[in-house]
Structures are given as structure tokens and as C-alpha cells.
Amino acid sequence: MNIAILFGGSSFEHEISIVSAITMKKVLKRSTLTYIFVSPDRKFYLIDTEKINSKLFSSGEYKKSKELTLKQNGFFIDGMFGSKSVDFDVALNLIHGRDGEDGKISSMMTYFNIPFISPRMEASALSYNKLYTKFLAESLGVKTVAYEYLSKNDERIISMDYPVIIKPVRLGSSIGVSIVKEASELDYALDVAFEFDTDVIVEPFIEGVKEFNQAGAYTNDWELSIVEEPHKEEFLDFEKKYMDFSRDSQVRAADITDTLKEKIQESFKKIYDPLFKGSVIRCDFFVVEDEVLLNEINPIPGSMANYLFEDFESMIERLSKALPTEQKITVDYQYIHSIQSAKGKA
């Protein structure tokens, strides 16, 4: 199968997307990979799979690659004598953060009729925003961590006990996130968060909370990964998380009871089906007093969470054959015809 890897983007996570994308070479071994880079100024470039390495991007050398244009049914190389489409079977959206996770890339892939693996637009818009994720989870009967919501111009008052964790609503990879141990630190943490976003959520910081990650997809059946208990420091800073995006070998399953595993998997399925069809996502759960709480949805997880699956590549192959289809809308101009008749113009 020929898989186009879309990566880069105008995002704070541009660089970790490059790391994720390069990691795919070690993960998708049987497949032909076609690399399509989205530059920080949002142009598309066709990158030579043989030559891909991180320096190509940091040096700006990628600009010598062929630029692509997005049109109906594909990405095209324009030339003097017409344009030629870039050949692939399915696009894999590996753009972390803005553009990739917020729904823009999904919108464009749907609009331009390109088969793609990623949460669709609606799923992206909801899961990219941590506040909307709360609404979604609540409506699906999945419990989440308690929270308060603050907008940039709101009074900076919270009613929760310290320590708390401050998160910009629209960013991933711990960017702009702070743990606040007492009231005197709140202002600074909010200043940091509001550097990145206009809205934040505040959650209780639970020391030593049990965290479990579950990835998965639905193809013709559920394809659930192992449950991982990530080894965490207080929380991952950007640099450590960065290295995390280059993981390419399977990790060990968490040592948990079948009951807990089932609870985690039931919550995952409630979130995933049907909104996230067509994607591989990772949900991060907290377990507090035997209760499974959704912490966050990773709509484009680092290196696609490949390290949680026994045979990631086969799963991707099955998923690419089970993508959701758009409703077909036929425009027959029946109403315009009838108005024209009424006006005697027809």
C-alpha cells in the first residue's frame, strides 16, 4: 500500500510532527511511503522518502522540493503542460496541534475527496478543545476530571483546592501547562497559559494519580491496543515528550485487573464510536478510587501510538479500507427550475 504521510503544519508541534513522520519509516515497513510536508507557511511539498531527515527541514532545504497544489481528488504537481497528481492510496494525517488536530486538514481532505486516516472535522473540533472534550464525554456518559473554565478576560478566581493544573484549552504536548501549588503562583501560571491560548481549564492536580493509555480504531471490528501505564514524571516537559514521538517498538501492557481493563475499553469505545471513525486515537485515562476518568483525547497521538499495537501496519491497512464515507448529495436544480417557470423565464 502507498501511504502519504502528511506532516509539519503551522503548529507549536511542527517539529515533533517531523519526528513522528520520520519514525513511520521504521514502523510502516511493508508500505510505500509518500511524504507530504506542510511548511510553517502552509505550503505543501513532496519530500523524497529516501532523503528524509530532520535537517532537511531545519535547514530550509525542503524548499527545493516540488511544491504541490491541492485540487479535487489529490495533490498535484503543476507544470508548463498541465498538472500531474501525486499517487497514493490513503493519506495519514500526522500533523500534531494546530491545522492537523483542529480540523483544518480533515476539512480539506474531505473537501478535496482524498481518502485519509484522521479524526474527521467534527471529531477534531471537539477533541482539540479540552473544554468541548468535557461536554462530549459528559454527553456520552464518560466521566472526566472535575474542572473550572477561565477565559482571558475573566476574573482570575478559582474555587478549587490547590494544587491545580492549568491547561490551555487548545494545545497538546504539555505546551503552556503548569502545576500550581498555591494561590500565589496562580497569576504567573495563567500568564504563561494565556500566552498560548485565550481560554484555559483548571483541574485538580492529583499527586501520583494512576494513568492508563488506550489507543484503538474501528475497522470491521474493534482494534484496541494494549493498555499502557506510562511512566511519568510530575508531568512530561516538551523536550521529554518530544523524544516520546520517536517511539517505534511495542511496550509492555499494564499489569491491571480484567475489570479495570474492561472499564477502560468501554470508555474508549463510547468516545470513539461513531465520531472518531476513520482514525487511530489514544485516550488517556486517570483511575481515581476505582473510577475511570477521561483525562484527554489525543486525536493524532505521537507516532500514531504505534508502540501500543502488536501489528500496527496491518491495522492501518484494514483501517484504510474501512474509512467513513461522506453522504452523497445530488444537486438537481429543481427549485431553481420551478422559480424560473413561475417567473416565466424557463
Added chain:
Amino acid sequence: MNIAILFGGSSFEHEISIVSAITMKKVLKRSTLTYIFVSPDRKFYLIDTEKINSKLFSSGEYKKSKELTLKQNGFFIDGMFGSKSVDFDVALNLIHGRDGEDGKISSMMTYFNIPFISPRMEASALSYNKLYTKFLAESLGVKTVAYEYLSKNDERIISMDYPVIIKPVRLGSSIGVSIVKEASELDYALDVAFEFDTDVIVEPFIEGVKEFNQAGAYTNDWELSIVEEPHKEEFLDFEKKYMDFSRDSQVRAADITDTLKEKIQESFKKIYDPLFKGSVIRCDFFVVEDEVLLNEINPIPGSMANYLFEDFESMIERLSKALPTEQKITVDYQYIHSIQSAKGKA
């Protein structure tokens, strides 16, 4: 000012978008209009403003117009010797229904750095879906009509008293909507709704409910329209609503108390700010026992609800100078540089 009108789209409301677009000629009299048509197969065509009429589209003659390509900073006419951008100051998204209201057009305008008037992607994704609109309103302290939610594969059981109204969650212009007077009619109404969407909401049908429409935008200050009490039949069928999209002269304000007007305007502002900045929307409210309930948000109202404003064109001019800007993200490849250094590759 040169305003590009984006209209058409792959939508059940394709034809009424054409009507809305042609109406703009009578409404935006001082401005130069540049018409960009989105065909049912989602190609872009530059339509001659002098020649625009509904038959151009129903006859398929539009296909002889110049096709445009979307690239960074604009729509382009490609030719043998390079490509030329189409000149305009701001795009006005007039695509009703799918593509225009669901966030795809907004995603693309943002991505390709084209100034545009329309709800942004997040606002679109939430307001296009009547269920998510409920979540949004509730979170902002705006009351809505009671509802139940049914997905295509759910058991067809509702606990509400009849009569009820069934609405597909993702469509506008009354498409797929039915009033159900007794239990025996429920199945048929759901069959109809599920023809158009995978999810529906069920609301009590309130005979003779008072309905009021409020349109507006935020430019440098609030620009609120008059409050209209629409004259409604049981509910507007598609054909009647269609004619509604060609309204071009101001209507009379509803005869209501200042207190009620203020309540309606307060609710409008809560919904609009800050999520809908950059757009002109219309909110339809019900008033039940002195309580103002949000019925629905029209993110791209028919003919832009121009008939509710005293000077629509000046408002559009002010709005085009007060569009929200995207956060600037600079990619400096600092992490990739540091990895390269660590690996000794730099």
C-alpha cells in the same frame, strides 16, 4: 470595497445559496462584487458579476467560466505562463449547509490566509450541529428548548409528551424536519430524518410559540439588528423558506417590551462573543413564560439577514476591518537543532 461572494457548495442548500448570493447584488450596492461559485462537485469558478443569474447554474453553463485554484493568499487563475490571483478585499461565505456552515470553508479560508466573513471553524462545527449547540448554550448560561437525542442505531423510544418536533442534528432550512403529533407517526418521521443525518434531536413542539430573531455582529462595538417576530406557518417548508432567502428590504421591528428585547440581546451576546467573531449570525429564540430560550443559531443566515439591519452594507464594511486574527506561530527548529547536536549530526 471588493467583496468576494462564495456560494453554492456540496449541500442540500446549494440552490438557496445561489438565491442568497444573487440577492447580494441588490443589498451591497456600493461594493464591487466578485462571485466565486462552488460547484456541486466542489470546484471553484469565477462568475461574471454582470451575467449572474440562476439559470447559469441550473443549465450547467457555469462550467464555461474560469476555474480557480486555492493557494496561499488567494484564489488563482492558472495559465500557461503562471497563475494570477483573483483580486478582492474580503470573502463573504454565503454557502448554506454543508461545506459552508460546517467549518470546511472556514478551515480553508484560514489555512490559505484569505480574509473572510463567516463563523470560524470551531464556531461552525458547534453551531452546525444542533446537539453541540445545546452543549455550547448550556455552558454559556443560555437556556435552550428541552430535548432528547437519538442516533440512527438507538432504540426509537422517547420519553417526551407529544406533539414533538424531530430535527436532523446537522441540517438547516427545515430539511428532514417533522412535527409528530402522536406516537404512531414517530417511526415515519424518524425514517425521514435519518435519510438526511445519522443523528436527530427531539424537542417538544410548542403550538403558537412566540419566536424572535436577532442578528448581529461585533465590529469595534456591537452591531445588533432589530428584533424580528417572523410570521410563521406551522413551520416553513423548504420552498417557502427558499423564497425567504431573496429578502432584500428591511422589515419592521417586533413590538416587544424593552425588558424582553434586552433579554434577547443579552442571550445573543453570550452566544456570539468571542466564538463567533468575524461573522454575522442570526439567533432564533423562543419565548416561553417570559423565559428566552435559544432555538437555533444560523451561522450563515439566508441572504445574511440583511433585511434586519438598517445599513447592512456599512456594517459589513466595518466587520471586514475587524476580523479576528490567527495566533502567529514561529517555527524555529530549536528542538530539531538540539537533537542533532545531541546526536553529533549538527
